[in-house]
Amino acid sequence: MVAMADPTSFYDTLVDELETMRAALPPEEGGSFFNRPMTERELIEWLSFQAYYELRAAQFIGRWLADTPERDAFVLLAQQVEDEALHYEYCMRALDRRGIASIEGWKPEPEWEEWIDGWYPSGADTIERVASHNLAGELGACNAFVDIRSRVPDDVVKTLDRIIPDEHFHMRIANTVIDAYAVDADQQHRVRMRVRRTFELEQAGRVAYNRRMVSLGLADPGDPTPPMPG
Numbered sequence: 001m002v003a004m005a006d007p008t009s010f011y012d013t014l015v016d017e018l019e020t021m022r023a024a025l026p027p028e029e030g031g032s033f034f035n036r037p038m039t040e041r042e043l044i045e046w047l048s049f050q051a052y053y054e055l056r057a058a059q060f061i062g063r064w065l066a067d068t069p070e071r072d073a074f075v076l077l078a079q080q081v082e083d084e085a086l087h088y089e090y091c092m093r094a095l096d097r098r099g100i101a102s103i104e105g106w107k108p109e110p111e112w113e114e115w116i117d118g119w120y121p122s123g124a125d126t127i128e129r130v131a132s133h134n135l136a137g138e139l140g141a142c143n144a145f146v147d148i149r150s151r152v153p154d155d156v157v158k159t160l161d162r163i164i165p166d167e168h169f170h171m172r173i174a175n176t177v178i179d180a181y182a183v184d185a186d187q188q189h190r191v192r193m194r195v196r197r198t199f200e201l202e203q204a205g206r207v208a209y210n211r212r213m214v215s216l217g218l219a220d221p222g223d224p225t226p227p228m229p230g
């Protein structure tokens, strides 16, 4: 039997649960992927990852619109498609400034494909979709952005500062949609399961990111926080 939370505060209980899970991670794993100073080569890797993530978000949220019966959610998600497309463009401009014109030859790790190409698009309805992507995913992304903001050059700080307020708006979309439409015990149970599984996939994605940086010679195995170069 699933306990039913107060619908007006259900979103907040999910955020609290995520923050508790994040705080319980071992300290060397930090709360996010990106717990290392950024060299220019790693920055290119991170921007490529972020461009891929933003592009995919624009694509799968765009596909949800064909199957979003809630009128308010339809308008909000349509706005989000444009935001995510612009975030992709901002990341590509930052890559352009570094001589990278395309991410076509850039290959994601299998864990990223499972998380971003498999899991996020797979929600059965609007509440499952926004629970995983807009709530759990965007909260994790915002935490990562805050963590790396002091470790990247000024032009990328500007990129992050254009993206972060939009991601907060996307979390508010999740808040609106979940509090309006995840109102019975079954709906709230499905939403909570989506949030928990997203957290697991995000952590697997972070481990894969660190593994990739080791394989590229950008990090030492077992040393997730090497000292700042220079």
Ligand SMILES: [Fe+2]
Binding pocket: 054, 057, 083, 084, 087, 163, 167
């Ligand atoms: Fe985005």
Ligand SMILES: [Fe+2]
Binding pocket: 057, 084, 138, 166, 167, 170
């Ligand atoms: Fe977003």
